Amino acid sequence: MTALREFVPREFVPRDRDQHPPAVTPIYKTSVLRGPHRPLISLQNSLSEVTGPVFGHGDIGPLDNDLILNYAKTGQPIGERIIMHGRVLDGSGRPVPGVLVEFWQANAGGRYRHRNDTYVAPVDPNFGGCGRTITDAEGRYAFRTVKPGPYPYRNRGNDWRPAHIHFSVFGTGFAQRLITQNYFEGDPLIGRDSILGTIPDPAARERLVAKLDLEAAVPLDTLAYRWDIVLRGSRSTLFENRLEGN
Amino acid sequence: MFTPNALGYLAETPSQTAGPYVHIGLIPKQAGFDIFANNLGESPIGATTPGERIRIEGRIFDGTGSPVRDALVESWQADAAGLHHATPTPDGFRGWARTGTDFESGLWSIETVKPGRVPGRHGHKRMAPHISLWIVARGINIGLSTRLYFADEEAANAEDPVLRIIEQPARRQTLIARREAAGRYVLDIHLQGENETVFFDI
Numbered sequence: 336m337t338a339l340r341e342f343v344p345r346e347f348v349p350r351d352r353d354q355h356p357p358a359v360t361p362i363y364k365t366s367v368l369r370g371p372h373r374p375l376i377s378l379q380n381s382l383s384e385v386t387g388p389v390f391g392h393g394d395i396g397p398l399d400n401d402l403i404l405n406y407a408k409t410g411q412p413i414g415e416r417i418i419m420h421g422r423v424l425d426g427s428g429r430p431v432p433g434v435l436v437e438f439w440q441a442n443a444g445g446r447y448r449h450r451n452d453t454y455v456a457p458v459d460p461n462f463g464g465c466g467r468t469i470t471d472a473e474g475r476y477a478f479r480t481v482k483p484g485p486y487p488y489r490n491r492g493n494d495w496r497p498a499h500i501h502f503s504v505f506g507t508g509f510a511q512r513l514i515t516q517n518y519f520e521g522d523p524l525i526g527r528d529s530i531l532g533t534i535p536d537p538a539a540r541e542r543l544v545a546k547l548d549l550e551a552a553v554p555l556d557t558l559a560y561r562w563d564i565v566l567r568g569s570r571s572t573l574f575e576n577r578l579e580g581n
Numbered sequence: 582m583f584t585p586n587a588l589g590y591l592a593e594t595p596s597q598t599a600g601p602y603v604h605i606g607l608i609p610k611q612a613g614f615d616i617f618a619n620n621l622g623e624s625p626i627g628a629t630t631p632g633e634r635i636r637i638e639g640r641i642f643d644g645t646g647s648p649v650r651d652a653l654v655e656s657w658q659a660d661a662a663g664l665h666h667a668t669p670t671p672d673g674f675r676g677w678a679r680t681g682t683d684f685e686s687g688l689w690s691i692e693t694v695k696p697g698r699v700p701g702r703h704g705h706k707r708m709a710p711h712i713s714l715w716i717v718a719r720g721i722n723i724g725l726s727t728r729l730y731f732a733d734e735e736a737a738n739a740e741d742p743v744l745r746i747i748e749q750p751a752r753r754q755t756l757i758a759r760r761e762a763a764g765r766y767v768l769d770i771h772l773q774g775e776n777e778t779v780f781f782d783i
């Protein structure tokens with residue numbers, strides 16, 4: 336059997352590092368010992384960067400995008416029921432279809448189902464807190480969950496994370512790989528967050544904030560937020576090497 | 582929500598740290614629970630994938646020389662013939678894997694096949710066998726891209742077009758996994774310090 340989808344190897348435009356946090360950001364103390372100090376070495380794309388794994392619906396399960404049901408044991412999880420949805424686009428505004436989007440989050444009380452999380456808030460017996468989906472032909476993703484709660488963490492003496500969901504996104508090539516977090520419009524903790532504060536540009540920070548989307552809400556049932564993701568762009572010309580080599 | 586620039590391009594979504602609980606989303610078994618029927622990235626190969634079976638492993642050290650024990654490592658590689666595959670081949674070759682560093686020892690490992698040589702960019706020599714690595718963790722604000730090469734590929738490494746753009750030959754060594762035994766390679770990654778690993782802006 337051949338690949339479900341052939342590679343369309345496209346060379347990526349260089350990452351716009353001004354949109355991202357630098358490696359070392361003293362406001363977020365852990366980065367001080369974990370961020371590389373030396374400049375990155377710029378690499379022109381080779382096949383190892385323009386290719387990447389492609390996932391299909393066979394890779395994931397039917398409930399994987401429903402965090403309200405995918406770990407329900409004795410009932411549904413406690414919390415505000417929400418739909419999070421949006422599109423994955425590239426820097427040229429093109430939708431990125433058929434890519435894996437994964438997400439993980441704390442429960443409504445701000446506690447993760449993770450052996451290293453010791454926050455006093457209780458684990459929800461019916462909430463796993465993770466899921467995944469694949470973007471459709473228009474680059475859309477959607478999942479249902481409960482709104483995560485804020486939680487404290489050790490950084491400055493009294494630091495609290497705003498409500499947020501962690502996202503992992505694949506593009507068409509390994510060089511597009513992205514992990515980030517999104518936030519919720521109107522959260523008063525947003526302006527005080529040390530991790531969001533690692534991003535120097537206020538406009539870039541604002542692009543991580545999901546907006547309330549009443550049109551996508553299910554009346555009397557589930558509220559909705561919308562958040563779009565932009566991966567680095569690719570050139571419209573195909574990569575100059577054929578996969579078979581030359 | 583987006584502000585296209587004057588030419589209509591969209592700004593990239595900024596990266597944020599994967600945080601201390603990255604395992605829950607991407608390798609939930611390590612976080613301590615089982616949720617998905619299919620855990621992605623557990624192996625880059627299938628039982629019948631052709632090629633030399635190898636184990637690569639290592640640790641990731643922070644600026645104090647302590648092992649990072651909560652990182653996630655993803656790998657992407659060509660098959661034994663030097664070809665990349667978007668989706669699994671009939672013999673189960675995937676080329677992509679993800680694993681976490683151990684919460685106690687900080688060790689990560691991946692069992693795979695040794696990749697073949699891959700064409701370089703147009704006009705360049707073939708690249709030496711290598712595996713692309715991508716590392717995220719609490720305290721890492723944007724995923725780190727590096728490569729693992731093999732110590733027993735001296736001739737290929739010497740003409741590798743990527744190793745050669747690293748100006749200081751000593752720094753090239755930070756990417757070369759030592760051969761500990763037949764089929765077993767070790768690469769330690771240093772986030773900072775004198776032996777800071779070469780990370781690429783790919």
Ligand SMILES: [Fe+3]
Nearest residue numbers: 496499501600
């Ligand atoms: Fe978090």
